[in-house]
Every structure is written in structure tokens, then in C-alpha cells.
Amino acid sequence: MNILIKNGHIIDPANKVDGKFDLLVSDGKTAKLGKTGSLSSSGVEVIDAVGKLVVPGLIDMHVHLREPGFEYKETIFTGTDAARAGGFTSICCMPNTNPVNDNRSITEFILSQARAASARVYPIGAITKGSKGEELAEMGELHQAGCVAVSDDGKPVMSAAIMRRAMEYSKIFDMLIISHCEDSSLSAKGVMHEGMVSTELGLRGIPAAAEDVMTARDLSLAELTGCRLHIAHVSTAGSVRMIRDAKARGIRVTAETCPHYFTLTEEAVRGYNTMAKMNPPLRTADDVAAIKQGLKDGTLDVIATDHAPHAADEKSGEFDQAPFGIVGLETALGLTLKLVDEGVLTLAGAIKKLSTNPAALIKRDAGSLSEGAVADITIIDPELAWTVDASTFKSKSKNTPFNGWKLKGKAVQTIVGGK
Amino acid sequence: MSLSSKDLLAIKGMTADEITLILDTAATFKNVSERDIKKVPALRGKTVINLFYEASTRTRTSFELAGKRLSADVINISTSTSSVVKGETLLDTAQNLEAMKCEMIIVRHASSGAPEYLSKRLKSSVINAGDGFHEHPTQALLDMFTMREKLGSLAGKTVVIAGDIAHSRVARSNIHGLLTMGAKVRVCGPPTMMPTGIERLGATVYYDMDKAIEGVDAIMMLRLQLERQAAGLFPGVREYARLFGLNQARLKLAAKNALVMHPGPMNRGVEISSDVADGTPVILDQVTNGVAIRMAVMFLLSGGVKPEA
Numbered sequence: 125m126n127i128l129i130k131n132g133h134i135i136d137p138a139n140k141v142d143g144k145f146d147l148l149v150s151d152g153k154t155a156k157l158g159k160t161g162s163l164s165s166s167g168v169e170v171i172d173a174v175g176k177l178v179v180p181g182l183i184d185m186h187v188h189l190r191e192p193g194f195e196y197k198e199t200i201f202t203g204t205d206a207a208r209a210g211g212f213t214s215i216c217c218m219p220n221t222n223p224v225n226d227n228r229s230i231t232e233f234i235l236s237q238a239r240a241a242s243a244r245v246y247p248i249g250a251i252t253k254g255s256k257g258e259e260l261a262e263m264g265e266l267h268q269a270g271c272v273a274v275s276d277d278g279k280p281v282m283s284a285a286i287m288r289r290a291m292e293y294s295k296i297f298d299m300l301i302i303s304h305c306e307d308s309s310l311s312a313k314g315v316m317h318e319g320m321v322s323t324e325l326g327l328r329g330i331p332a333a334a335e336d337v338m339t340a341r342d343l344s345l346a347e348l349t350g351c352r353l354h355i356a357h358v359s360t361a362g363s364v365r366m367i368r369d370a371k372a373r374g375i376r377v378t379a380e381t382c383p384h385y386f387t388l389t390e391e392a393v394r395g396y397n398t399m400a401k402m403n404p405p406l407r408t409a410d411d412v413a414a415i416k417q418g419l420k421d422g423t424l425d426v427i428a429t430d431h432a433p434h435a436a437d438e439k440s441g442e443f444d445q446a447p448f449g450i451v452g453l454e455t456a457l458g459l460t461l462k463l464v465d466e467g468v469l470t471l472a473g474a475i476k477k478l479s480t481n482p483a484a485l486i487k488r489d490a491g492s493l494s495e496g497a498v499a500d501i502t503i504i505d506p507e508l509a510w511t512v513d514a515s516t517f518k519s520k521s522k523n524t525p526f527n528g529w530k531l532k533g534k535a536v537q538t539i540v541g542g543k
Numbered sequence: 544m545s546l547s548s549k550d551l552l553a554i555k556g557m558t559a560d561e562i563t564l565i566l567d568t569a570a571t572f573k574n575v576s577e578r579d580i581k582k583v584p585a586l587r588g589k590t591v592i593n594l595f596y597e598a599s600t601r602t603r604t605s606f607e608l609a610g611k612r613l614s615a616d617v618i619n620i621s622t623s624t625s626s627v628v629k630g631e632t633l634l635d636t637a638q639n640l641e642a643m644k645c646e647m648i649i650v651r652h653a654s655s656g657a658p659e660y661l662s663k664r665l666k667s668s669v670i671n672a673g674d675g676f677h678e679h680p681t682q683a684l685l686d687m688f689t690m691r692e693k694l695g696s697l698a699g700k701t702v703v704i705a706g707d708i709a710h711s712r713v714a715r716s717n718i719h720g721l722l723t724m725g726a727k728v729r730v731c732g733p734p735t736m737m738p739t740g741i742e743r744l745g746a747t748v749y750y751d752m753d754k755a756i757e758g759v760d761a762i763m764m765l766r767l768q769l770e771r772q773a774a775g776l777f778p779g780v781r782e783y784a785r786l787f788g789l790n791q792a793r794l795k796l797a798a799k800n801a802l803v804m805h806p807g808p809m810n811r812g813v814e815i816s817s818d819v820a821d822g823t824p825v826i827l828d829q830v831t832n833g834v835a836i837r838m839a840v841m842f843l844l845s846g847g848v849k850p851e852a
Contacts, residue, residue, distance in 0.1 A: 320740035324555070326655035326677030326712060329739065396656030441632055442654035444675070 126150045127542065128165050132173030132503065136180055137472050137480040138492035147178060149499040152542035156495065171537065173503055179475045180491050181213025181500030181540065183482040184453060186277070186302075186356060186380060186428035189215075189245070192233060193222025198433035198520045200234065203453070204241035206431070206519035210453040211535025213500035214244040214483075214490050215431075219255065220278040226250035226261040231269040243540055244500070246272040246486055248302065251290045257281045260290055267297040272486040275302035277356055278403075282308060284341055291351035300485055302354045305338035305363065306404065315444055317405040321390040327443060330405050336362035343370045346377055354485060355379040357430050359404040361414030368423040378485060379418075380426035383452060383459035384525065386415045386468075392525055398439050398446035399525040402432070416468045419477065426485070427477040429456045433521030451519050455512055457504065458531030465532070471506075499542040506533045546843040550662040550669040553678040554719040562724060566688050568839035568847075569832070575612055576834055585842050586615035590645040593619045594637065595672070596652040601807055601830065602672050602682075606649050609837035615647075637661050646845060650674070655712075668844045676710050676738075682806055683716035685836040687724060689829050690761050693802055698725035701798075703755050704746075705787060706765030706814055707736040707776075713806045714765060718746050731755035732765075732787060735776040752787050753796055761802040764789050764814045780813050790816040804829060 127149040134145045134157065146163045148156040156163060184207065190198040198206075200217075207215045217234065219225035225234065231247045238245035249266030253259045255276040263274055274294065281287040281303070294301050311334040316322050318329020339355060343366055346353035355367060358381045367379045384402065389409050392400035400406055418424040432449025439446050460478060463469045469477070479502075483491020489498050512529045514522035546561060554562070575583055591610040595603050603619060610617035620640070637648060647668045650658040655675030662669040673679040687697060694700055702721055708714045708730050721728050722745045730741060731749040742748050749755035756762060767783060777783045789803065803815075803823040807830070811817045820826065 318739050320743055323738040323740050324715075324744070326675045326715060328676075331739075396659055437632075441634065442652070442660065443656045444654040 125542065126168040127171060128163055128168045129171045129173050129178055129501070129503070130165070131160055132176050132178035134178045134493065135472050135475050136493040137476045138180070139494055141493065142472050147493065147501070149501070149539070149542045152499055154493050154495060154497045154499050157493065171503070175505070175507070176536065177471065177504040177506055179502050179504060180479045180493050181502050181538065182211045182457065182478045183214045183486070183490055184212045184429050184431065184456070185216040185426060185482040185486060186382070187215040187217050187431040187453065188220065188433065188449070189217040190433060191221065191237065192230070197435055200237040200241050200245060202518060202520040203431070204238070204243040204245060206451070206453040206517060207243040208538045208540070209518045210455070211457045211502040211504065211538055212243060212453060213502065213538060213540045214246060214488070216246045216248050216272055216486060218248055218275060218277040219250040224250050224255050226253050226255065228265045228269040231266060231271055235270055244490070246270070246488060248273045248275050248277070250274060251276045251281055251301065252286060255279050257283055257286060260286070260293060263293055263297065263299060267299055272488065273300035273302050273354070275304065275356065277302060277304045280304055280306045280308055280338055284345065287342065288345050288349060291345055291349040291353070294351050295349070298352060300352045300354050302356050303338070303342045304356050305335050305342060307334050307337050310334035310337065315401060316393050317390040317407050319390055319408060321393055325393065325396065327393070332360040332362055332407060332411070335360050335404050336366070339363040339366050343367070343375060343377060346370070347375050350376065353377045357382050357385070357404055357428070358415065358418070358424060359385045359407050359411060361411045364414045364418035364423055368418065368421070371423065378425040379423065380428040381415050381419065381424050382428055382430045383456050384450065386412055386419065386463065387459050388525060396443040397525065398443055399450060399523060401443065401446050401448055402430070402450055403448035416463070419463065420468050425477065425481045427456065427460055428482070429453055433519055434523050435521060439523045450523050450525060451517065451521055453519060454517050455524060455526050455531070457535055458510070458533055459526070461506060461533035462531065499539060501539040502535050503537040504533060505536045508532065508534045508536070510534050545846065545848045549844070551680055551840055551844060552659050552662060552669065552671045554680045554683050554716045554723070555678065557723065559723050562684070562687065562720060565684055565836065565839050565843060566691060568843055569688050569835040572838040572842070573832065573835040575838070576831070581612050582614055583612065584614045585847060586610065586613035586845060589615045589647070589845060591615045591617045591647045591649065591841065592640050592645050593617065593649045594640065595619070595621045597673070599651055599672070602651065605830070605833040606672060606837050609834050609841060612834070613838055613841055615841070633657060633661065634664060637665055641665055641667050647841060670840060670844070673712055675712065676715070677712050678716045679712040680716050681833070681837055681840060682713050683720040684840070685829055685833040686717055686763065686804060686806070687720050688832050688836055689804065689825060690802060692832070693825065694760055697721060700760040701727045701729065701758065702761045702763060703729040703731055703759045704763045704765065705731040705752060705755065705789070707767055707771065708732050708741060708765070709736045709738040710768065710771070711765050717763065718744055729755050729759065733777055736771070752793060756793055756796045759797045759801055761804060762789060762797060763804045766806070766808060767810055767814050769810070784813050788814055788816065789819050791818060794819055
């Protein structure tokens with residue numbers, strides 16, 4: 125089936141396209157880009173995208189799909205439905221399932237479930253067996269089975285020696301290493317950022333240094349080994365500064381942050397709000413400003429969600445006991461467009477962080493509207509004002525701190541492989 | 544005048560008028576415990592539940608006696624005998640207790656914010672009997688009551704709180720309360736036990752006990768949890784006692800007749816020497832006053848109006 129998307133504002137940073145064009149999709153591929161009105165509409169389905177943005181499908185390289193093992197929180201089906209509702213055509217799923225995705229059979233299970241899912245799923249394998257930080261997982265098998273990166277996300281690889289060996293070994297496959305930067309001896313039993321608010325609330329703190337010392341270590345190890353390092357969910361000014369410096373010195377490093385780290389501060393925890401409990405924790409206003417600056421100057425390459433579904437029962441109760449994490453797939457685009465409104469990012473800059481850059485990191489056919497590329501396309505109404513209502517989320521879990529927020533801009537159509 | 548809120552969760556946010564109301568009301572109730580028949584009918588027919596998720600002798604007994612002296616029916620629940628061991632959630636436990644009809648639930652919990660969490664979901668009045676490192680409001684009220692009783696007024700007085708400030712709910716409640724009542728507050732302890740940003744609450748931070756104690760009107764010693772040594776917060780009891788312990792020599796640096804206080808239980812020879820502990824009547828006065836304060840809080844939260852003197 126062929127589709128003609130007419131009259132839209134096409135933004136395709138990979139091809140430096142930013143203007144009014146028509147786009148023809150043929151047999152699931154992007155077939156042709158032409159001046160508005162120049163492409164024949166006979167025999168094709170026409171989508172009138174006047175007033176809309178037409179962009180390469182969004183890619184979220186940091187998602188927890190919870191299947192296998194925690195299907196009561198999320199499944200591959202519900203997670204991809206949430207992705208599609210939020211404008212994401214591809215998502216990368218972290219390996220902290222049960223069992224952990226540290227071997228080919230789990231990767232193959234995820235991929236087989238994903239065949240009937242509504243968005244593309246690219247698994248991320250574990251760095252170490254069981255993500256225990258002790259022995260390397262079989263990275264070659266994971267790579268061959270289809271993993272786009274390795275990470276022990278949710279846990280740090282505490283041994284610098286093991287991390288060093290993982291980085292060296294990854295060079296066989298030029299595999300991306302995604303690091304969850306946290307020194308667990310410093311974060312210890314902390315439940316929120318260590319600062320004024322944790323002091324007042326009497327909650328155990330996680331100092332910014334718990335993230336920063338690990339960022340420093342992994343940047344040093346990346347320099348030593350020459351691997352491709354990607355720093356996950358950057359939340360501190362210190363990490364932004366060190367990554368900026370490392371990039372300037374030519375170290376192969378990229379980094380992501382999440383919408384909550386450029387939108388909220390530790391203040392959101394007041395009232396013992398478990399929806400504001402995540403790891404790394406929400407930091408200070410100074411950190412938020414540094415994250416925005418890092419996005420603006422390119423230090424932070426990617427906006428990912430760290431979509432972490434948890435059941436309502438788990439997220440209620442004592443703050444200490446609630447699990448870390450929030451869902452993000454259905455609010456990320458609206459929160460990112462706020463940055464465009466604030467002048468932190470251009471529209472094209474936002475699409476780079478949400479599609480072009482993550483596509484390049486995972487090395488898959490995605491993130492561009494080049495002729496012959498898979499037709500993964502997101503159509504965004506940038507003016508659509510809407511109110512976040514978690515009860516309508518496609519995700520199985522509703523744990524968001526943004527419920528009731530008024531946002532502007534939403535994906536109105538998400539096309540995966542021309543459908 | 545009466546208290547407008549349903550619950551007592553924290554000293555932070557209370558006005559000087561509200562604190563004064565509780566202290567004044569406690570003064571009238573203090574007499575009750577001195578009588579031969581230690582009972583008034585203020586809460587007759589009401590049910591009060593002590594829901595304690597942490598071990599406690601002093602505070603639980605104090606609340607129990609306070610309720611009984613007000614003629615309430617008081618039930619004690621501690622974790623070892625409750626369905627918590629069967630995995631029931633905090634809210635389920637509390638809602639079940641409320642379904643049996645009670646007016647007041649007194650909660651002690653290791654997690655900061657647990658009483659606030661319950662208060663938003665229960666019709667009963669919730670009294671915080673200590674939550675994590677957050678607050679212990681009735682302890683601060685009884686401390687302020689004791690200081691006011693001995694010093695006449697809190698305004699303009701200087702109080703030092705010494706020890707493990709970071710892990711102390713007593714310290715936080717007292718800092719908020721004393722500052723609200725116009726006192727000056729010093730905190731003293733090793734930097735490893737000083738919470739981030741504590742000075743921004745309005746307290747002055749000291750690491751030198753001799754300087755911290757100089758000229759103060761009251762000294763509030765905190766209990767040292769000995770297991771903090773394993774976490775690297777202090778090198779050993781001997782050095783801790785030398786640097787931060789209260790002894791006779793150090794006590795001389797304070798104002799004449801300065802009050803020596805301790806919320807208990809004491810580590811004799813660690814944060815306080817035995818001769819100092821035994822040389823002051825104030826520590827036991829605190830315990831006596833605790834019952835009066837808790838009677839006042841229960842009375843006022845149940846809608847009572849302070850009787851005119």
C-alpha cells in the first residue's frame with residue numbers, strides 16, 4: 125500500500141531537510157520526497173498533514189518492557205502500544221527482566237514476541253551474567269541474536285576491572301556499552317537526591333557524587349579502551365561537565381538524559397510523592413539548568429525515557445519501600461516540545477535527540493526519511509494542547525509524576541513500516 | 544482556642560501560637576498525673592490505637608498512659624504480633640483498625656513520611672510518634688515544655704543539640720520548634736553525622752563541642768547508634784566520647800545552671816558521662832512531661848478547647 129503525506133512540515137535532520145514537502149511511502153519504504161503538490165496522489169492513500177510536523181519515527185533507546193518476568197507491570201505488547209501512542213516507532217528494551225537478557229534464548233524470545241507488536245523492539249543485552257557484575261555475558265551471542273547494545277542498567281558494574289574488560293571485549297563487535305553510572309557504595313540505601321529536601325524530609329540521600337564518580341571512571345576506561353560508551357540517564361551538572369570535556373578530548377562517548385531530569389527537581393518529592401522517586405534521583409535546579417545546557421550544546425545526544433513501569437500497589441505506601449522509576453513513553457514528546465518552546469532546542473534539534481542520534485547509535489535502519497529507508501514516520505501536531513491523563517495510558521502502568529499536566533504537542537499518527 | 548488540624552505530623556509548619564497552645568494545655572494536664580486519682584473524663588468513650596512499627600518502651604508507654612489518663616480506651620499494636628509479618632500493607636493494617644472504629648491512631652514507623660501517608664487516607668486523627676529521620680513532634684513539644692518550665696521562656700535562649708543530627712528525628716523537630724519559638728539553635732557533631740544543608744534551616748553548625756557548648760542555656764544530647772561505626776561515620780566510641788561526649792568539665796563551659804537533656808535511651812559513658820546524667824533531674828522530668836504533652840495533643844486533636852486557667 126502506498127501513502128502520500130501531503131502539505132506537512134518535514135524535518136529530517138539526517139538529510140538536512142526542514143521545510144514544506146510531500147512524502148511518498150511505497151511498500152513500507154520511504155519512496156520520494158517532493159515539493160508540495162509535486163507528487164501524484166492517484167491510487168494512493170492521502171494523509172493531509174497541513175500544520176503538522178512529519179518526522180522520522182521516534183526512537184527510545186532506554187525502555188523497560190518487563191517481559192519476561194514482570195508481565196503484571198508491562199508486556200512487550202502493552203509497552204509497544206504505549207510507544208506508538210507516544211510517537212515512538214522503535215524502542216530498545218533493557219535486560220533487567222527475569223530471567224535477565226544475558227543470553228541468546230532470552231533475546232530471541234523478546235524478538236519473537238515483538239514480531240506481532242505495534243512498534244519495533246531492539247533488545248539490549250546484559251554486560252555481565254545475570255547483571256551481577258562478576259563475569260562477562262556472552263556478548264558475541266547477544267550481538268548475533270540481535271542485541272543493539274549491552275548494559276547492566278538498573279545496576280552499576282561496580283568492578284572497574286570487569287567494566288574495563290567488557291569495554292575491551294565490546295570492540296570485537298563495535299558494540300555500544302550503555303553505562304548506568306552509580307557508585308552503589310555512595311548511593312547505599314538512598315531514596316532521593318541528597319540535599320536540602322532530603323534533610324527536611326528525613327529521607328536517605330543519594331549524593332550527586334554517586335553518579336559523578338562513576339561517570340569519571342567510565343570516561344577514563346573509555347579513553348583507555350577506545351570502546352563506544354554511552355552514558356545513560358544523565359542527571360547531574362557534574363556528569364554533563366565531564367562528558368563535555370571528554371568529548372572535547374576526542375573520547376568516543378555519547379550520552380542521554382530523560383524528560384524528568386530537565387523538567388523536575390528534588391522539590392517534586394515533597395509530600396513523600398513516590399511518583400517522583402527514580403534512580404538517578406531528581407536533582408536540583410542547578411542540575412536541571414546544566415542538563416538543558418548540555419542538550420543545547422550537544423553534550424547530551426539523546427533524549428530517552430527510562431520508561432519504568434510499576435504496578436499501583438508497588439508505587440503506593442511508604443516512600444522507602446516504593447520502587448524507583450516512572451513511565452515515560454506517552455509524555456516524552458510533549459515534555460521535549462516544551463524545551464523547544466523555551467528556546468533550549470530547535471524543532472530539528474529535538475528530532476535529532478529523539479530519532480536521528482539514537483538511530484545512529486544502535487546502527488539500525490531508522491531515524492531518517494532517506495529514499496529506500498523503512499517508512500517509520502511520526503506525524504506530530506505541534507499546537508495540540510492536551511492534558512496528561514494517566515488513566516488513558518496504553519502502558520499497563522500509570523506511574524507518572526506528570527498526571528494532570530497541560531502539554532502542547534502530541535503525536536497524532538505513528539507509522540511503522542508504512543502502516 | 545483549639546487546634547485546627549486533624550493530625551499532628553510535624554513541628555515544621557506549626558505556628559508559635561499553636562505550639563504555645565499545646566504547651567499551655569499540657570501545663571493544666573500535668574497536675575492530673577500528680578493526683579491520687581490520675582484520670583479525667585476528657586476522652587471517655589474514645590478509642591486510641593498505638594500502632595508501633597519500631598520498638599519503643601518510653602514513647603509507647605507515655606502515649607498509652609496519656610490516653611488512659613484521659614479515659615480513652617487504648618490498644619497497643621506492635622509489629623511482632625501484627626499481620627505485618629504476614630505481608631499486609633501499612634494502609635491495609637490501618638484501614639482494618641479504623642474499621643473497628645477508633646478516633647486516633649498513633650504511628651511510629653522506620654520510614655519517613657509513613658504517618659503523613661496514612662493521615663491522607665484515614666478519617667482518624669494521626670499522631671506521629673516518630674518517623675524515620677523525619678520528625679518526632681511530641682518529643683520536641685515535651686522538650687520545649689521542659690525548657691520553658693525551667694527557663695521561663697524560650698525566646699532568646701540558646702540551645703545546643705549534639706550528636707548524630709543526620710539520623711535524628713528528635714533533632715529536626717526541635718530545630719523547627721525552637722526556632723519558631725524564638726530560640727537560637729546550635730547543632731554539633733561530626734560532619735559525617737551532619738545532614739546536608741542543615742544550616743539553611745536556621746541552625747548554626749559546630750564541629751567543636753567546647754565551642755558549641757559555650758554559654759548555652761540548654762544542652763540536648765542525642766543517642767549515638769553504635770552500629771554507625773561500621774558504616775564509617777565515626778572511628779570508635781572512645782574518640783567519640785572524647786570529642787563529642789558531655790562530661791563535667793565540658794558542662795562548666797555552658798551557662799550557669801544550664802539544662803542537660805537527653806531523649807533517651809542513654810549510652811552512659813559515650814555521649815553522656817554517668818555523673819552528668821545522674822547529676823541532673825531534667826532527663827526524668829522530660830519523661831514526666833511527656834505524658835502531659837501527649838495528653839494535651841490528644842485532647843486538642845479530639846476537638847478539645849484549652850480550659851481557661
